[in-house]
Amino acid sequence: MSAQGPESVLRPGPGGWELWQFPPKDGPKVELNPGTKQVASAPRLLLALPTRSLTAIPLWVAAQGDPRELAELELSGRHLVKRDSEVRIIPIDSAEGRALVLAIAVGDESPAAEYFSKARFFDIPARLFDPGTADVLVWREFGDLVYAFYKSRRCVYFSASGEPSPGPAFCGLVARTALRLRVEQVIGGLPSSIRMIGDFSEADCQSVGNGLRLTVEHITPEPPPLIPEVPADVTPPAALRARAKRRGARKLAGVAFAGLAAYLLLAAVLGGDLLLKKIQLDRLNKNAAAIAPEAEQAKSLVVEWKEFQPAVHPRNFALDQLAAVAAELPGDQVRLTQFAMENGRILLAGEASDIAQAYSFLEKVKKTAVLQNYDWTSRQPQLAGKNKVRFEMEGTRPDAQARNQ
Secondary structure, rough: OOOOOOOOEEEHHHHOEEEEEOOOOOOOEEEEOOOHHHHHHHEEEEEEEEEEHHEEEEEEEOOOOHHHHHHHHHHHHHOOOOOEEEEEEEEEEEOOOOOEEEEEEOOOOOOOHHHHOOEEEEOOOOHHHOOOOOOOOOOOOHHEEEEEEEEEEOOEHHHHOOOOOOHHHHHHHHHHHHHHHHHOOHHHHHHEEEEEEEEOOHHHHHHHHHHHHOEEEEEOOOOOOOOOOOOOOOOOHHHHHHHHHHHHHHHHHHHHHHHHHHHHHHHHHHHHHHHHHHHHHHHHHHHHHHHHHHHHHHHHHHHHHHHHHHHHHHHHHHHHHHHHHHHHHHOOEEEEEEEEOOOOEEEEEEEEEEEEHHHHHHHHHHHHHHHHEEEEEOOOEEEOOOOOOEEEEEEEEEOOOOOOO
């Protein structure tokens, strides 16, 4: 186990929390339903967030652009992101200019919220089991059945079922999920085997095997968690805020210590340095007085140039600005629908065939030499129909006149 990786794991078990520790010389040890002190003292803790508190959706996104932003846009469009949630992604696969990611909405409302501040790493329970050759895993968390689908031993989907036992309702849910994942090309074909982990009866295993027509493998008791080499980036927002607060406190303490040391050093040499500074100041005042007439003349020239510059500088001609913007159009995939320039401000809008094209065009406009003097802001592109995304951006020069209210 890596010295920099997790050394203990807190995960949801069938009837409560399980605290697993991995002593260097002994085998894994587990403590059921540990107290707060035991969790707080666990070294380099990895917290497996309960599956029922997470929303996971596998998505194919464009290889260009930020996959997390694209996934967040997709989940927001489906109204799957709550106000206190943020979207994290786990890369899965890539093919033909697309990337397959597992988008996960992570919120602060969770049965694990009291342990957020005690964990250094966060992950999902589905990544802590070894699927072996199975396509689907089934286990229990807090009495509820949980299932996950795998592709090449990598989790591509997981969900809490809300069912206490593996009956017809549970089998129907798994079957419908498999069909949807197959249609969306997340998995290559329907699953052929399922692995049930934990205290399941022989009747439970037969019910799942007959209901889904799959080969069933039963693993009992639940094995120790399999710690990923690189934990997933599923840190809840509250945990991120707590980390930032701690870093700020440490930084403030370091700054305070450095300031105190600098103050003491300055106090030690201030007496001898003060006289030298006074002599230098007198000399500078004399030099400033000597060059005052030339400085006043130079200042007058600068003012005259600022008044004259707008009449001759190409950045003030709308046709030049429009030509610079149009030169960045990649072709029929992006087109302008609006261009306006007034009082040092440029407003442009257009349509693109997809979000990646829109982002690419906006970035090119910002880097255009003629337009680099502008401070650019852009709204998030909006879907406007099939193969159509609308975008807007506004550029403002430092000398732009304030808008009339």
